[in-house]
Amino acid sequence: MNTITMPKREQRFHRPLWTVARRLHGRLARGHDWRVDLPESAWSDCQAQFRRIRKAQSHHWEGAVRVSRRDARDALTQLLIGIEGSRNAIDPDRNAPVVMSAAEIYRDLISLDDEFPEVRCDLDRGHLSAVTDPIELEEVFLGAFEIRLHFTHTPLDYEIVARDPQPPRCCDHVTHPHVEDQSLCEGEGRAAIRNSLQQGRLADFFLIVRQILNTYNGSSAYVALDRWQGRDCPGCGSELNDDECSECEACGSDFCHACVSDCTVCGSFGCDDCQVKCPECEESVCRHCLTKCCGEPLCERCLDDKNCRYCQAKAQEDEQRSDRTAVHAVCLGEAAVSA
Amino acid sequence: MKILFLNHDGGGFADHIEIEQGTTVEALFTAQLKDADARDFLIRVNRQPVAAGQVLQEGDRVSLTPRKIEGAA
Numbered sequence: 001m002n003t004i005t006m007p008k009r010e011q012r013f014h015r016p017l018w019t020v021a022r023r024l025h026g027r028l029a030r031g032h033d034w035r036v037d038l039p040e041s042a043w044s045d046c047q048a049q050f051r052r053i054r055k056a057q058s059h060h061w062e063g064a065v066r067v068s069r070r071d072a073r074d075a076l077t078q079l080l081i082g083i084e085g086s087r088n089a090i091d092p093d094r095n096a097p098v099v100m101s102a103a104e105i106y107r108d109l110i111s112l113d114d115e116f117p118e119v120r121c122d123l124d125r126g127h128l129s130a131v132t133d134p135i136e137l138e139e140v141f142l143g144a145f146e147i148r149l150h151f152t153h154t155p156l157d158y159e160i161v162a163r164d165p166q167p168p169r170c171c172d173h174v175t176h177p178h179v180e181d182q183s184l185c186e187g188e189g190r191a192a193i194r195n196s197l198q199q200g201r202l203a204d205f206f207l208i209v210r211q212i213l214n215t216y217n218g219s220s221a222y223v224a225l226d227r228w229q230g231r232d233c234p235g236c237g238s239e240l241n242d243d244e245c246s247e248c249e250a251c252g253s254d255f256c257h258a259c260v261s262d263c264t265v266c267g268s269f270g271c272d273d274c275q276v277k278c279p280e281c282e283e284s285v286c287r288h289c290l291t292k293c294c295g296e297p298l299c300e301r302c303l304d305d306k307n308c309r310y311c312q313a314k315a316q317e318d319e320q321r322s323d324r325t326a327v328h329a330v331c332l333g334e335a336a337v338s339a
Numbered sequence: 340m341k342i343l344f345l346n347h348d349g350g351g352f353a354d355h356i357e358i359e360q361g362t363t364v365e366a367l368f369t370a371q372l373k374d375a376d377a378r379d380f381l382i383r384v385n386r387q388p389v390a391a392g393q394v395l396q397e398g399d400r401v402s403l404t405p406r407k408i409e410g411a412a
Contacts, residue, residue: 074411078411081349084349084350085350088350088352089350089352107386108386111386111387114386114387177410177412178410178411178412180412184410185410185411185412186410186411187408187409187410187411188408188409188410188411189347189351189408189409189410191349191350191351192347192349192350192351192408193351194351195350195351195352195353196347196351199353201345201353203383203386203402204345204347204351204402204404207347207381207383207402207404208347208351208404208408211381211404211405211406211407211408212408212409212410213410214406214407215406215407215408215409215410217409217410217411220409220410220411220412221410221412222412
């Protein structure tokens with residue numbers, strides 16, 4: 001295998017790296033065009049998320065509405081980033097270099113050794129790799145990551161390889177909150193990464209990716225770090241899987257499906273502690289859907305105009321009694337005649 | 340004089356910009372990112388970390404990379 005390690009900055013000219021830089025420059029210069037794309041896919045994502053919200057609202061799926069709104073917010077963020085990127089790319093007042101020269105790319109390659117503990121170039125496979133220091137986010141150890149750039153691919157692409165994978169208990173294809181199947185979801189860094197790769201600014205590319213790996217965005221992660229070590233259902237103690245758990249809408253905790261039930265009145269999910277049984281029909285309901293009449297609170301289904309069965313009967317009886325009294329009043333003055 | 344300025348906060352575009360002779364790294368940062376805190380950025384001049392008071396030279400390559408860049412899912 002023809003693998004080379006990076007020379008120190010003070011070392012003399014390094015011909016294999018110069019060859020890589022020259023080829024890379026040639027490929028980027030040939031592949032470059034002035035086309036600027038509108039963020040159409042980001043817009044499609046937004047439309048899809050809004051359709052999901054409307055569907056969930058029409059079915060009164062409160063939990064799904066909340067999740068869809070969160071996803072729609074993230075999709076709108078991506079759209080804003082895309083719009084900003086397109087606006088800058090089309091701006092005629094910007095005079096950025098289109099593609100870095102081979103000499104600039106070479107200097108970028110040499111400089112990587114100052115930023116990363118390990119840098120390698122595999123000429124046979126067309127890999128240029130920089131390895132990060134071990135990463136720990138929110139006291140969760142994730143280990144070191146190899147940022148592997150495929151410099152023979154057009155357009156340039158890359159993958160994130162965990163050196164000592166520390167996946168969460170629930171899914172082994174996630175090695176970092178923002179890495180799934182060796183692919184980084186770039187989020188805020190998307191436009192900057194795309195531009196640095198298009199222009200051959202490799203030092204910038206590796207630095208941006210490293211900083212994303214060193215940042216945790218808890219509001220948009222494949223697996224949240226507080227779930228990394230696995231969790232147990234607070235109801236029955238069984239292990240919780242992210243795909244098979246439900247959030248209690250009253251207390252906000254996650255439970256396995258067996259430990260939550262939906263309110264027969266409003267449909268909200270609740271755990272055994274937060275849901276109660278209606279004393280009348282014994283159906284599971286949330287506390288918001290219980291109304292107190294004369295005795296114990298009952299669900300809406302067991303109340304008629306906010307009255308329980310007992311009060312309804314009593315009201316009916318009172319009504320009948322008052323009717324009889326009215327009849328007697330009409331007949332007042334007539335004496336009963338015995339046969 | 341002209342320098343190459345790369346701001347990776349957002350789109351990450353490279354711009355050639357004009358600056359006054361004697362401009363320091365700190366002054367450039369303040370001029371370009373008025374409300375930002377320099378401690379939140381990795382600042383490199385010609386790919387090397389530098390002191391805030393370093394005076395920039397014609398043709399320098401200055402890059403600002405946020406320390407925190409949020410990924411997604």
